Each structure stands twice: as C-alpha cells, then as structure tokens.
Amino acid sequence: MGTLYRHFPTKDDLLATVLEQQFTSWxxxxxxxxxxxxxxxxxxxxxxxxxxxxxAGNRAVIESYASTGGPTSSCAQRCYSFIDELRTRCMNAGLLRPDVTTADLVLLSGSLSQAVLTTGDTHPGQWRRLLHISLDGLSSRNTEPLPEPAAHLHPPRND
Known part of the structure; x- marks a missing residue:
C-alpha cells in the first residue's frame, strides 16, 4: 500500500492515471x-x-471522465491531431463537405458520446442511428453552407 500511495497520493490521482492509460490504449x-x-x-x-x-461498453469510464474533467490535455491534443488527420484524408478525397472543421468533428464526438450515456439504459444502441445521421450530414453531397463556427472552438492547448 505504501508504494501505491507514494505514486498516487489520492484516489483522483490514481483514477486520472488509469483513465489516461485507457484513453491512450483506445x-x-x-x-x-x-x-x-x-x-x-x-x-x-x-x-x-x-x-x-x-x-457504450465502458460507461463507467466515460462517467469518470465527466467527473474528472475529461482526458488530460496531452491526450486531448493527440485525439484532436488524429481527428484532424482523418478529416484531412476525407477532405483530400473530396468525401467531406468542405466547410467541416476538425473542431466540428471533435464537438460531434462529444455530442455522440453524450448520446451514448443518455440512451444507454433506455435505448442501448440508439447512438448508432445518430451516428449515421451525423455522418450523412458530413458528406460532401451536402452543399448548403454550414453556419459559421463559434470563435471559441480551438484545438486543445499543449500544456
């Protein structure tokens, strides 16, 4: 126990480390x-x-993120960079509507994550329907311009 407490003085420190390892693995x-x-x-x-x-399979982990404020800034930055890479690939192939930003996709992932939590007990799997609706809306087939993005949506800082 002494070794555990030397590395993790509080339960929150231990939880943050476990969450970061799970996030990194995923x-x-x-x-x-x-x-x-x-x-x-x-x-x-x-x-x-x-x-x-x-x-959906690890709702307790997601709820823990909600209580701890989410992944660390370095995890969030890696995720942002990865989503940007996916967006760029789709954009270069002409598959994604041209006005979709990386911040849009990050916000969408958070919104869909909330749908997983909200519908998990009453309508498990309902998030799949919302995902398909969302992906359809991102397609380059849709040409109506999107509203301007909020000015405060920026990539996570590298702290």
Whole structure:
C-alpha cells in the first residue's frame, strides 16, 4: 500500500492515471485501425463507430471522465491531431463537405458520446442511428453552407 500511495497520493490521482492509460490504449488502437483502412470515409466512420462502441461498453469510464474533467490535455491534443488527420484524408478525397472543421468533428464526438450515456439504459444502441445521421450530414453531397463556427472552438492547448 505504501508504494501505491507514494505514486498516487489520492484516489483522483490514481483514477486520472488509469483513465489516461485507457484513453491512450483506445486512441492507439483507433489510429492503427484507421491507418490500415484504405478508404478515408470508412476510416472516419470506423473511428466514430469504434469510439462509441468502446464508450457504450465502458460507461463507467466515460462517467469518470465527466467527473474528472475529461482526458488530460496531452491526450486531448493527440485525439484532436488524429481527428484532424482523418478529416484531412476525407477532405483530400473530396468525401467531406468542405466547410467541416476538425473542431466540428471533435464537438460531434462529444455530442455522440453524450448520446451514448443518455440512451444507454433506455435505448442501448440508439447512438448508432445518430451516428449515421451525423455522418450523412458530413458528406460532401451536402452543399448548403454550414453556419459559421463559434470563435471559441480551438484545438486543445499543449500544456
């Protein structure tokens, strides 16, 4: 126990470390899967599918993130960079509507994560419907301009 308390003075410190390890593990797996997927759209859709499936199966972890303020800034920055990579691949292939930003996709991932938590007990899997609706809205087939993004949506800082 002494060793544990030397490394983690509080339960919150231990929880933050465990959450960061789980987040890093998930993000590494998601990155490997997306990199192995040749089709950019399938890589983006697969990322969202994997993220939400993981969250649906680990709701306690997601709720812990809510109570601790989310992943560390370095985890958030790595995730932002990865989502930007997926967005760029889709954009370069002409598959994503041209006015979608990385911040839009990050916000969408947070919104869909909330849907997983909100519907998990009453309508498990309902998030899949919302994911498909969202992905359809991101498609380059949709040409009506989006409203201007909020000025405060910036990439996470590297602290």
């Amino acid at each position: 993000l590494t797996a998601a990155h490997e899967q997306a990199t192995a997927t040749e089709d950019p759209w399938q890589a983006l859709a697969g990322f969202f599918e994997q993220m939400l499936t993981t969250q």
